[in-house]
Amino acid sequence: MDVRQLTYFVKLAETGNFTRAAEQLHIAQPALSIAIKKLESQLELPLFHRNDRKVMLTHEGSILLEHARLILQQMEDANIAMAELRGLEKGEVRLGLPSMLGSYFFPEILMGFKSQYPNLKLTIVEAGTQSIRKMLLNGELDLGIIHNADVPDSLATEHLINSQMVAVVGEGNPLAQQKTISFSDFFQHELVMFKQGYFHREFIDDVCHHHQFTPQIAFETNLLPMILKIVRNDFAITALLEMVTQHEQGLSAITFQQPVYLDIAIAWRKNGYLSVADRAFMEFVKQHCQ
Template identity: 50%
Template sequence: MDIRPLRYFLAIAKSASFTRAAEQLQVAQPAVSMAIKKLETDLGLTLIHRSDRKISLTDEGKRLLLHAEKITQAVDDALLEMRELKGLNQGEVRVGIPSMLGSYYFPPILMAFRHRYPSINLKVIEGGTWQLQRMLEQGELDLSVIVAETLPEGLETHRLLKEEMRVTVAKDHPFSQQESITPEAFFDEELVMFKEGYFHRRVVDNLAKTTGKQPNIGFETNLIPLIKSITQQGFGVSTLLSMVVENDDKLISRPFNPPIWLDLSIAWRKGAYLSQANQAFLDFVCEQGQPNNDL
């Protein structure tokens, strides 16, 4: 089977449009339509519902989509490995990093890596850990930092560090007079939170379910400086990684009672070929981790 129709099929499935798929692929739309029609003829199945206003996959198309993603990724991995054996390494790393770590943990690591490997191009994508994990599984990223609650199926991980989530308040907030904060007391306050899809928010949502409390979220933003500013001015309380607040003398942080610790790991697809550039980045980042933290 020619691999190109599968690539065309994937582009249509993701964009829900023959026109947009052709634009992304930089191919004439009739060529895309003919390739999909031939693919359907070869398989003896209808893969796509066609209408003037909406494109959607049939049940058979949805099943093929699962295989097409794996097949095209395997082909891409094989081609990359063959190019590197011929000395044609492109030297690019596509890595996903959550915003808190991107702002406070990774900048010196990324700069040090670039200093050691100046010819390798770093493409850093910021997002929520669950979005980044999905992008990694779909082959849109080579590596990604995730919060490893459980080992995701299909991914390999290496733990980078263990970090505490701390309740963060203004200096004059009553919490500043306490040694630790219970989840119940935390959820009695108006909260300043990241949006859904970020590990910061997921931790709080899971804690609320365990506690049986409904979070009172007054502000939602993924901008860390804004979260800190709102909290500092007393318009709510938040929870941030200790690395974010440890050197901020305008805010007070206290541990939860009991404490909340997160295992932050770097992940890659299980069994996937890592290019020389990606392996170099993975090894470098793992060297910077904190493997001796107590579990």
């Protein structure tokens, strides 16, 4: 096996189509087909199930894909490290951010970092905690902001802030007069929630599982502006980080009788390479949080 073969193999596995994979690799389709057949011949194993429209990984192919992605990521890490030593790499930080933190906590941090390091590039991906963990493990992200719970062993984390999760209702809702609310009262109301995979939803699902509640989810969306509008217009209530209500009008925050605080952390791959840009960003964020 060589790096070129693994690159072709991964791209075909991701696209599931020889034509699309060849286009994205900027090679002719017959050349891709020959390269994949040669790889299968060398390994003496079938890597794909083929039909007219789509190719799918075999069991053997699925196992190779895990190793191939890791090898290609390590090669990329090595190239970045060597480029930095030559002084040729300006640097890029690929960061995963959940919606709420990306909207209310991190904008000032990102702008401050860019002001201090104008030649570094920031690439921000909005996603839920579960997706950010997967993208870190796959090498799609360098750093991610996640809920620091049930973290895979292959990720390292460092605490940044504790943030309170509160019930959120429209300011005209009768509940807005309450200072606290029980979980049982909260789950008697129709809810608008993020989809599964976001720490906001993980919190709700954990409470329901622990107390055996059945949530009445009337709306499910990953669009934070839509959630806020639904709550403002009193079509449903929700639970969000308290920082959201500190920046948004027309909403009231109600503390849960059993207060809920989330441990928000920055995460990275334990065995991954952190560039000079990544390390500079981590230090900048930690100083801001202190």
